[in-house]
Amino acid sequence: MKEIKVILMGVGNVGLNVLRILQTNNERNDGLSVRLVGVSDSHSSVSGKNLNIQDIIRNKELNGRVSNNAEIDVAELLKERADILVDCTPASRDGSREADLYKIAFQNGLDVVTANKSGLANRWKDIMDSAKNYSRKIRYEATVAGGVPLFSVLDYSIIPSRVIRFRGIVSSTINYVIRNMASGAKLDQVVDEAIRKGIAERNPQDDLKGLDAGRKSVILVNRLFGTTYTLKDVRYEGVEERRYGENDRLITEIYEDNGKPIAISRIASLSEDDFLRHIDIDGLGYQILTDNNGTVNVSDVSDGPYETAGAVVNDIFILSNRP
Ligand code: NDP
Numbered sequence: 419m420k421e422i423k424v425i426l427m428g429v430g431n432v433g434l435n436v437l438r439i440l441q442t443n444n445e446r447n448d449g450l451s452v453r454l455v456g457v458s459d460s461h462s463s464v465s466g467k468n469l470n471i472q473d474i475i476r477n478k479e480l481n482g483r484v485s486n487n488a489e490i491d492v493a494e495l496l497k498e499r500a501d502i503l504v505d506c507t508p509a510s511r512d513g514s515r516e517a518d519l520y521k522i523a524f525q526n527g528l529d530v531v532t533a534n535k536s537g538l539a540n541r542w543k544d545i546m547d548s549a550k551n552y553s554r555k556i557r558y559e560a561t562v563a564g565g566v567p568l569f570s571v572l573d574y575s576i577i578p579s580r581v582i583r584f585r586g587i588v589s590s591t592i593n594y595v596i597r598n599m600a601s602g603a604k605l606d607q608v609v610d611e612a613i614r615k616g617i618a619e620r621n622p623q624d625d626l627k628g629l630d631a632g633r634k635s636v637i638l639v640n641r642l643f644g645t646t647y648t649l650k651d652v653r654y655e656g657v658e659e660r661r662y663g664e665n666d667r668l669i670t671e672i673y674e675d676n677g678k679p680i681a682i683s684r685i686a687s688l689s690e691d692d693f694l695r696h697i698d699i700d701g702l703g704y705q706i707l708t709d710n711n712g713t714v715n716v717s718d719v720s721d722g723p724y725e726t727a728g729a730v731v732n733d734i735f736i737l738s739n740r741p
Contacts, residue, residue: 420449422738425456425465425495425528427519428506429478431616432533432560433459435727436506441471443731450738456495457484460507463491465498492519496526502737504730505532508619509633513540520545524552531733533560533726539633543646557733562634563588563702565725566718569641570732571706579708581642584672586704587697588634589683590721591618591625592657592668596685597699600662616723617700628656631670631683639672639681652681663687665695693717 424440426433440452456465457474464474464485478484503523510516516537520530521544530549532538537545538558549556559569563586572581587593591612598608609626612618624630632654636647645651657668662685670683688695693715697703703717718725 431723433506509536517541535633560729635681643679
């Protein structure tokens with residue numbers, strides 16, 4: 419049985435589901451065992467050679483913390499030899515906390531899997547350079563379009579192609595909000611509901627201002643066109659208290675205009691025959707126009723922290739060369 423050692427930072431909506439999925443995969447006993455050697459939330463952390471995942475889940479559910487240890491000590495967490503650092507923490511304002519954390523992980527010989535967008539959206543070049551310097555890898559499937567496979571499609575399924583244009587509904591919260599507002603609901607009321615469902619983060623302001631979608635478009639344009647853009651290079655808009663049309667969606671588009679890569683997230687009214695118009699209210703999806711693999715449409719029916727956690731675990735498995 420192959421074994422891989424993981425440190426998890428952040429045990430909220432996504433992180434807790436990552437632990438649940440790892441637990442069920444370990445119980446299946448089918449080729450890869452993931453050992454948890456460190457875990458932390460915002461006010462506690464614990465490390466050890468083989469932490470009991472079920473106990474950590476129970477502790478978090480019952481006591482709201484992963485351990486009684488009152489500190490988050492990254493150096494202490496990294497003392498336990500690990501293979502992958504998994505980041506399921508909330509986005510920091512400028513991505514510095516994430517960039518510093520990933521650098522320490524790379525220096526210590528760990529690869530990184532992240533659901534958190536801020537590091538990549540603000541410090542893409544630094545993070546990619548530092549991964550390269552230490553010959554480590556970073557995977558970030560869950561950062562754009564939650565649980566919908568996107569970067570693994572780009573990496574493994576359309577290798578002969580160049581992407582000419584990307585269009586997608588890649589942000590759950592804002593689309594959930596404007597679609598409910600189109601049926602007459604008030605902004606505050608829908609946002610509360612989205613938080614309860616775990617679609618919106620506990621602090622939903624980044625989502626509502628469009629910043630979350632902006633971060634995703636930075637990651638996408640950099641991945642698709644090899645740019646080193648940051649948030650100031652992309653355009654994004656948020657939601658406001660008004661009546662939206664029933665075909666309105668927040669669309670993220672990435673394309674080249676006269677050779678210049680453009681990334682934009684805006685609310686637009688979609689035509690009846692548009693694939694994106696038919697994505698379910700809880701779902702996410704995208705359309706990519708390629709030169710050699712045709713037009714590829716991918717979507718899911720429902721997307722939230724559980725599906726996002728599935729994408730995180732998939733990245734862990736890819737990095738571990740799961741047999
Ligand atoms: P939550 O707010 O539910 O959970 C965040 C977790 O991180 C909490 O456990 C929190 O601790 C912990 N935390 C906060 N600060 C730190 C820190 N400095 N060090 C260690 N742990 C910390 O967020 P989500 O689980 O919803 O989202 C996690 C990440 O995934 C975010 O970056 C989000 O943008 C991204 N994401 C989320 C999606 C979703 O569907 N929810 C979809 C795609 C991406 P505590 O429990 O003590 O508060």
